[in-house]
Each structure stands twice: as structure tokens, then as C-alpha cells.
Amino acid sequence: MSIEINAAVAALEAYVPGEQPREPGFVKLNTNESPYPSAPAVVEAVHAAATEAAFNKYPDPASRSLRQTIAESLGVELGQILAGNGSDEVLRLVCHAFLRPGSGDVIGMLDPTYVLYRTLAEMFGSSARTFATVAPDYAIPEAAYDTPVKVFFLANPNPPIGTLYPLEQIERLAADNPARLIVVDEAYVDFSGVGNASISLVERFRNVLVSRTFSKSYSLAGLRVGYIVGRRALIAEMEKIRDSYNLNRVSQAAAEAAFRATEYYADKTRQICEDRAFLTEALRRRGFEVPESRGNFVFARRADAAELYKSLKERKILVRYFSAPNLADGLRITIGTRTEINTLLEGLDALSK
Template identity: 30%
Template sequence: MLHGHGDDGYRHSQKIIADFSTNVWYGGEPAGLKEYIFSQWPTVNRYPEVLAESLAAQVAAHHGVAPAQVLISSGTTESLYLVAQAWAGRCSTVLTPSFAEYEDACRLHGHELRFRPWNELQPDTRLDSDLVFICNPNNPTGSVLESNVLDALLANNPGTVFVLDEAFIEFTTRIQTATPRLMRFDNLLILRSLTKAYAIPGLRLGYVVGPAALIARLVQQKAPWAVNALAAAAGNFIFAHYTKVQLPLSQLLADKAALAARLAENPGLEIFPSHTHYFLGATGHGTAAELKRWLLDRHGLLIRDAANFRGLTLAHFRIGTRNATDNLLLINALTEWTDSLA
């Protein structure tokens, strides 16, 4: 799905005043990161490390695992395409609605695909597939898979590899990362992103943590030098200053709650619960595509048309919370939208 994601402002000629279409932290990169990356410019005169080994060692130390259990990638999307390639031709279950690249990566590599509604996953669910892709917290819904459910699924399905996408784990207080479970389970791969919470999606950086045997299987598919030197430098900075570069999550979630509550008062909208800073809505008038175009043309506001998520409808859209001033712009604009169509 090359052109079906959020943060697609580059495709529009209008001036964008506030971008609610992206679920990347709106506050920008951590203080000092830009200056550090610029100081590393001489590294571009040489090839980077083949597998970003130095950064992998930092990540391993952070999570308390062996370096052989970490693979650095150029973002979560590359990670999941590597997984699909490493299990090419096998059977995969994709939960819906969720990130469309799971399905796209599997189709590219000849998987037999099965689909299961995300909210029907229970502790006693039995999965007869080689892989199952789970986004936790889920994109676009903001739902979470509780730790006791995940533990039961891993134990009850030992022949299935669970590909757990934690790209948005920094945006919730409901659950913690599943990396400690690698001490108990050998059928778990955890995909992490370093672009969402640190606002560097243009650098493309992420990693996979898992059992050494599964990571070695991914390494066999990995192209050399896929992580450029400046992206690796950004990762080095983040883990060297980890406690100082975390986003203000309590404030962000409080702003989300206030925004969602105000929008829920709009009779022309349906707002869905979420454990993250982003959430789904549905318009009772017209389609999300029409609403997106209207907001952009009239107010310079960009939202995510969510109709192309399998399992959602033409009315669904996704909103990523911004600051209180921007949020009020959206509240007022959506009130104008529903009033104009009433």
C-alpha cells in the first residue's frame, strides 16, 4: 500500500496548519539529537556498519538480552517485510483492522492469508497458522492486548510465531513491552520503532528483538548497509540519553482524553475508545474521504482517512492528538462540518 498511509501532506498543495493524520509525536525530535546527527556527518564518507552492530549492542543492553537477539532495521516496515520473506510461502493470520503492511508483505512473499477480528482474540484462541501479526497497541484503534492474554496465546500456540508490533508502545500506559517474555517463550518476535516517539520517521529506524534462532533467520534475508550512518547515529543518541528523551506521555494522554470527550459531544460523529494518543472516529454524514478533503480545503487541517483499513468503513477516520490549541481548531472545524450537513 504505497499511498494509503497517514502523514501524506506532501501529496497536497494546500498549506497544512495542523496535521492530525500522523500518529508520530508532534513535538519534534529530542533536544540535542539534531546537533548530534549533524556532528556525525563525516561518517557518510564511509560505509556504515553492515548490520548496525554497535547500535544492536546498545539495544541489547537496554533490554537485557544478547546482541544476537537484536536486529536493527530501517524502520518497522522493513522489519515486517523481512519476517514475511523469512517465512515465505507459509500461512499467516492477520488481525483486523490493523496496519495494512502486514497483509501486503505477506502477499508479496506468497503467504496463505487468514483474517481474524482483532477484538475476538481470546486467551484460549487456537491459531493454525505459522505466523500471526499483532499490533500492540493496535493501529488504528488504539486497543491493547493485555499481558495475561498474550501469555496464554504464546503458551497455547507453541507452533505459531507471534510477530508483535510495538511501534506505539511508548504511547500508552495500559501495557508494557513484551520483551521480558523472551525469557520464557521462543515463539515471539517483537518489532520496535524508533521513529514514532522520537519524531524521526524520515530517518527510518527500528529493530527486532527475539530468540537468537529467529533473529538469525531474519539476518539471512537482510540486505547489507540497510541502516544508514546518520540513522544509526540517531539510535546511538537515543539509547545513550534514554531517560531524558521520553515524550510527555501523561500530558499527551490527558490532551487526548479532552479532545475525544469534546468530539464525542458532536452528534454527527462517533468517537471510539483508545488507550493511545490516536483514536478512530466515524462521520455520520458523507465519507471520511469527503471530510478529509473538506477539512484540508476549508481549514488546512489534515486527518487520516481510515477507510482502507480492512474491517472499517468509508465513514472511518483516525485522529492523532496534538496540542490544545490545534485540537480546538479541529473541534471547531468538525462542528462546522456537521452543522453544515444537518
């Protein structure tokens, strides 16, 4: 007799993450990592945490020191922060804790946005309702405000375009339907210039959660650390279902050191924002339509995007191509170093001759 599978899992189409090439030598502009190395203090903290004597013992199950550091800086309590193995884990915990299997719960999300939200919802027996955002301003459609979904995921800034939605619009999402949880996914917030403004929503609304990651502006994608901020009552439910030791000791130490290395990362973020403006202009001059982005990436539309993606890859320049009909004429390009950007532009020029 064959083993019966959980129906939600059996029906699930697995999420496919961006390509991580196995060969070396790529100019890698496809998964929105930082092109910059970790701060010296992070490398020191990793060495200190990675002694032979440390590995045989479990890490702090509550990531207390890291959470305390973040909590103090944001002006919230320790119990209002849950740390996870990347923000992907904390987003999954949201779905696990708040979607009720078999009850017809639905999540809301923009289109386009980070498509993992749909997969996470489906893992827990829910489905997704999408709200199309369109050029030129990619505004949140009116129908999204009062939709009776259980959880609404809003990436802000929203990939792959990079649109930043103002605080008042998130307030309205939260206020219009208090029974609906609003998850503001701020993976790219450090490139947007709005600082910690959204954290005030957590204080004012019972139904707002804000997630963040160390994978982008803190150059730590390889160590997998993210966190989510919200009312204690919501965070406590998610705490019950996370793995006891979801963050290893090296990741905890590295993330805390990174969080404290404010000047180093502020400088890199400034550079990335400057280079985003440079790349946007350079692409527009080459006939691409590039909406304003507030993330560490741009979305560049040109009719030959699909061929360009392939030809750039042959030259070992990797950008992200999405085959979805509303994105198929564009490339999402991560802001690399100036040298990487110049290599990309030279590649585009050579291919356009």
C-alpha cells in the first residue's frame, strides 16, 4: 500500500528559488544579494563563535542576545521579536500560525510580488488572491483594501519592480479590516530611505507584523537570518511552532555583530542607492523602460529581454528572467558593484551591436 500524503503537500507546486550557479566566475546579479563582504566585526564575531569548543553544545534556543539588540534599537520589547532562519522561515511561521486548514482561509498578495507567499499559503491548505499592480505607478488596487482575506502580504518595497508604498496606505490596509493580518515584508527597506517608520504601526495596530532580513543590506544571505516584529500575543503563537534551535550559534553571532556595525552597512547601502541611480539612467539610455526602484535591484523592460537573459548568461552575467506574462519583457537586475555594473553594460552593448 502506498503512503498517503498530506493533501496540501501532494498538490503543492514547490517554490523554485533563483539560480545559484555551481561554476565560479559569474557576475551574479540575479538574487538580490549584497555585492559587498561582511563588516570586519562580523568576521571577528564568526571566528569567536566558531571555536572547536563551541560546536558540541546547542546554541541559545531563543536567540536572546540578537533579539535584545534589535528590540532596543527599534524601541520594542524582547517578546515582540521572533528571529528565524531567514525571513522565509518567519513568513512560513505566519502561515502556519494564522491560516486555518480546511476553513477556506485565503491570503492576499499583489501581482507582481514575491511569489513565495502563494507557496507558503498552499503549504497550509490555503490559496492566494492576487491584486494586479500596473504601470505607471503600480498602485495598490482599491479592491485590496477591504478584501476579506485572512492574511495580506505586502512586500515594501515590492519586488521585482521596487515600488515603495507610503505608510498611509499600509495604515489603511490595517484599519479597513482589523480581522485581517497585514504582513509588511521589509526585506529591502534599508534601500528605501524610510527607516523604521513601519514599526510604529505595530504599536498602533493589533493586526500588523513587520518582517526583515539580514540577507540584503547586511550581506548575510549565506547565514540565513531574518526576524519579525509584532504584538506580543501574535509573536507568542509563532514562537510555539518554530524549531527550538532555528538559528545556529554562528548565525546569531554574525547577525548581532552586523546589526551593530551601523556605519559600515550604512555606507554600503548609500553606495548601492547611488549605483541604482547610475544603472537606471544607463539602462534608460539603452532603450529600456525602468520604473523607479527603491530596492537593491531594478526591473528593466525591453522587447528582447528573454534573448538578452540567455545571451548574458552565456557571457557569465546572470540576471533574473521571469516567464510570467506580465513580466516576460523584463529583467530584474541586482545592483552589484560599479565594476559588475560596467561589465553588465558592456555585455548589453556588445549584444545590441
